Amino acid sequence: MSSRFVASVVLGYGCLFALPMVSRAAEGAPAATLEAPAAKPATLTPAERGWQRLRSDAYAPAEFKVELFDRLWEFWPAALKEQAAKASPEERRKMAFSRYGLVADPDDPQAAPLSVVDDGQGGWVMNCLACHQGKVEGQPIPGVGNSHFAFQTLTTDVAKARQALEGQRAGGMSGFVPLGLSNGTTNAQVFSVVLTAMRDKDLNLVKQPKFPRFKNHDLDAPPFWNVKHKKNLYIDGFVPKTHRVIMQFALVPGNTAESFKEREDAFREILAWIESLEAPKYPGKIETALADVGRVAYERVCADCHGTPGIAESYPERTIAIDEIGTDRTRLDGMPAEHRRFYRDSWFGEYGKLEVTEEPEGYVAPPLDGVWASAPYFHNGSVPTLWHVLHPDARPAAWLRSENGYDHERMGLEVQEFAAMPSEVKDLEQKRSYFNTAIAGKSAAGHNFPNELSEDERQAVLEYLKTF
Secondary structure, eight states, X not given: OOHHHHHHHHHHTGGGGOOOSXXXXXXXXXXXXXXXXXXXXXXXXXXXXXXXXXXXXXXXXXXXXXXXXXXXXXXXXXXXXXXXXXSOHXXXXXXXXXXXXXXXXXXXXXXXXXXXXXXXXXXXXXXXXXXXXXXXXXXXXXXXXXXXXXXXHHHHHXXXXXXXXXOOOOOOGGGTSOSOSSTTEEOHHHHHXXXXXXXXXXOOBOSSOOOOOOOOOOEEOOOGGGGGGXXXXXXXOOEEOOTTGGGGGGOOTTSOHHHHHTTHHHHHHHHHHHTTOOOOOOOSOOOHHHHHHHHHHHHHHTHHHHOOTTOGGGOOOOEEEHHHHOSOOHXXXXXXXXXXXXXXXXXXXXXXXXXXXXXXXXXXXXXXXXXXXXXXXXXXXXXXXXXXXXXXXXXXXXXXXXXXXXXXXXTEEEEEEESSOOTTOOOHHHHTTEEETTSTTOOOOOOOGGGGSOHHHHHHHHHHHTTX
């Protein structure tokens, strides 16, 4: 595959740059809100400036014009198109946000969504919030992963519209790297493999890049608020947490090594914002006596790996061998050692100073602060509720979520469950609305440790998890 083709593909869809899993509390920084600071930049904290940068600075070329986005409805499936044709422009934009999993700005629902920066010239530039700013029960929560994001559907519709309205040939990253086989998950780490393979250790573009072998694997964006507990990033914990590491998705061919590195201070502040976030408190009723019983059971079975929520010093950041945890290993096998070595030996790893793990043995058990809000679960987003996490044998083979429903009884997404992917669902777009655990990389198996709990203990632990 030619470097020209890959460069055009990557440039054609800049929203590959959704930041990887990063962290939370900067010392002394206030909890972030979804409102842009009104103060002058000189009076803002680094965390506040980081949020402001995410909402106002473009780190790549615009993916599309606003006027194109507002005409995407013309290329929707017939029934939805007919509905949109009868709607007002405001209603159509709301429908578009729903279709693509874009989270509206609470202060101005008709403006650019939180995942987009308006470049001031009629263009929209995707930012890291496309994957990392979602909502729970229809309400945006700072730092929760966007489990609604329909990246592949958005890309496909934009390609159709460009071809019809602008005469551009349809194309895109998905011909080389699938963007996501289920709505709410993306192939983000493979985007990083492709982008970094096009650079040398100083981040200069190379004329003939060599792409290492990799396996595509969809990932669920983890909550930002827990990264403050972590020293290393990613589910396999292979690289130490630094602001440089979170810059990787802005490494598009349109950015030179020099212009890319000039943004280092901006990403220091973005990381400060990420580390300022606090886990949201569960808004419902908690049965305190039952939660106390659950705490005892949790400490016996779960705390050795996940730590005690709210107490940073208790989090062990423990890597569990893949054969022991038993969850889907495609992520572990799919990341090539060459990519990890690039991190270590390049500017990202300070030319070998960072201790990068080339061959991780398993996955890192994550912190569980705010776990009630971060459904779906597991690194691939295959488990819809905490009840299903605690009941390994009852996990559905396929499931379909409602858009904004929350299951307070089972703690997680409101879903329809299926023993297998419904055979009548044949359209690729419609299939992405379902989570099908039979697809490679999407297994919901493993993490059978809750089987050590009695049924009463599982219910008590579920109640205790509300307190995190």
